[in-house]
Amino acid sequence: MLLQVRDLNVTLPDQGQRLHAVRGIDLDVAAGETLCLVGESGCGKSMTALALMQLLPRGAKLAASELRLGDLDLASLSEKKLSGIRGRRISMIFQEPMTALNPVFTIGDQLRAVYRRHTGASAGAAQARAIEMLESVGLTNAALRMRQYPHQLSGGLRQRVLIAMALMCEPEMIICDEPTTALDVTTQAQILHILKEAQVSRNMGMIFITHDLGVVARIADQVAVMYAGRIVERGPRQSVLRTPIHPYTKGLIASVPKPQGDKPGTARLASIPGNVPAFHQADARCPFLSRCALRMEACFTEPPPIRQLPSGQQVSCHLPLPAQEAQSQ
Structure with a gap:
């Protein structure tokens, strides 16, 4: 495995408190593989990328049980050695090409x-x-x-x-932080083509951060859905996009506009009510609890179980699994 991350946590100072921006993230990316991190703004995607590069804001604290790039233990390297790694073995395309x-x-x-x-x-x-x-x-x-x-x-x-x-x-690994967000559709397609060609020719691992599920459907091998600093669902692209299990993943996919045929304007655009919360206290309960229309009694008292499904998906949720998945467990 090219990139291995276990129990990645990032906290930030915020008005005398600590904000838990990234909580317990596990990631694996193989050479030549693309992992897409998806979720709303404020879910911790960019902070995760900055943590992997160890370019966090002043006052931020990073902790991880494992943070490894190939044969390198990134967490143990000095700043001088890290500066020789960034741009050489692991690179990042930052947000906002204008700035x-x-x-x-x-x-x-x-x-x-x-x-x-x-x-x-x-x-x-x-x-x-x-x-x-x-x-x-x-x-x-x-x-x-x-x-x-x-x-x-x-x-x-x-x-x-x-x-x-x-x-x-x-580099062996490239992190792309929403590199197509501010671009028109034609330019976006060209940029995605350039990145994919570069990845294939160099057998690079790639983490692609986006909130555009159309981009995910086009380039991802694996998908990890982030919410409030945690990964709530992950798995192969087709499994996650075609048969989402977590209510947040379902809400994101339902929010994508769809063609309406001969009757434009007749369908309501789905949305997820509320906003991503700011977590100043470590809370083991499901982070989506306050916005979930399907919450159960257990959601208020117990951490959501993490379940591995035969499809390759992993989901963190109390809800019963779909019948076919439950039978195959």
Whole structure:
């Protein structure tokens, strides 16, 4: 297994208290595999990604029983050693292509700096590598782009630059934090194609963070559904999307707009009432309790059991399993 994470927890300072942003997360990603993390804004997806990169905000505390990338125990490495790993063996495409690049340096300056920092290459070799990577992500006239500043590029072009930067040193693992959210549908499709091609050619592991289930259906091998800092359901893409079990997963899928045929405007768009709560106290009960229309008496008093199903799905919920799943357990 390329990436192994066990019992990952992140707490943040918040008005004199500790906010439990990530609670007890387990993740496994193999080489060449794509794991999609899905959920509403505020569920802890980006914080999980930052924890894996160990780029957490000031005052944040990380704890994990295991945090391993290949042969490396990431939790035991010093900051100096971690800085040599980030961008080299594990890379991240950050949210918001409009702001993720440094506005006072040219595209070429930023790409060359990454390559030289991790490989010790000459300026000429770094220049050639940067142009090669820009061309590989679909930028025409790459030599000209190298001399431009981020504000001179569109959002789609900036996203391509960020992908090129993340791939400069051919990492084993790449984390993509909603890299297509601000892009139009055509550009989104192009970006997804570039990422998938890069993954296949390099046999990279990939964690893809998104709230777009259409993207999940297109690229995921495994899906993990996060809510309030926890994973409430996980499993193979087809199993989770076709036969969701947790009420939150069902709510997310029901919220996706569907074509209405000859009678547009006749169907109501489903929604999940309420908001993601902020957890300042560690609570073993189901985090979806306050918003779940199917809650039971046990939900108020006991932690939800974690059940492994023959389909490969794992769900954390008190509700009875579907008949076919219950019979096969």
